[in-house]
Amino acid sequence: MIYVIADPCHGVCDTACVDVCPVDCIHGPAPLPEIRETREQGGESALKAKYGDKIQLYIDPEECISCGACEPECPVDAIFEDEELPEKWAGSAQLNADFFKKK
Ligand code: SF4
Ligand code: SF4
Structure with missing residues (x-):
């Protein structure tokens, strides 16, 4: 069992989950300070x-310790245990894993 970020995070990326993760296993396609700065200056658009x-x-499924700290912090309910993912976002577990394979 690991935690996964699904579609509701799209374009939101407020990084609240990052702040509570004890093992720093949440990442984005750009450095997090850059994402934060862009969001602070111009919003989601x-x-x-x-x-x-x-x-x-x-x-990162290899690093997540399944502590669950991130899940309640997400303002848009984008974080799920992999076994609890809604059917429409079932592919998110693979997408999260694939993101780190590309790195
Ligand atoms: S469940 Fe815990 S370790 Fe895994 S991403 Fe969330 S805060 Fe980090
Ligand atoms: S808290 Fe939710 S919306 Fe914010 S970055 Fe994390 S998963 Fe995305």
């Missing part, structure tokens, strides 16, 4: 303009 509509953060 600026994030989407710079990184695409589907920008989201991802949880």
Whole structure:
């Protein structure tokens, strides 16, 4: 069992989950300070303009210790245990894992 970030994070990326993760296993397609700065300066529209509509953060399944700290912090309920993922976002577990394979 690991935790996974699904579609509701798209274009939101407020990084609240990052702040509570004890093992720093949540990452995005750009350095987190850069994502935060873009969001602070231009909001979600600026994030989407710079990184695409589907920008989201991802949880590294090799590093996540399944502590659950991130789940209640997410303002848009984007974080799930892999076994609890809604059917429509079932592919998110693989997407999160694939993100770290590309690195
Ligand atoms: S469940 Fe815990 S270790 Fe895993 S991503 Fe969330 S905060 Fe980090
Ligand atoms: S708290 Fe939720 S919306 Fe914010 S970055 Fe994490 S998963 Fe995305």
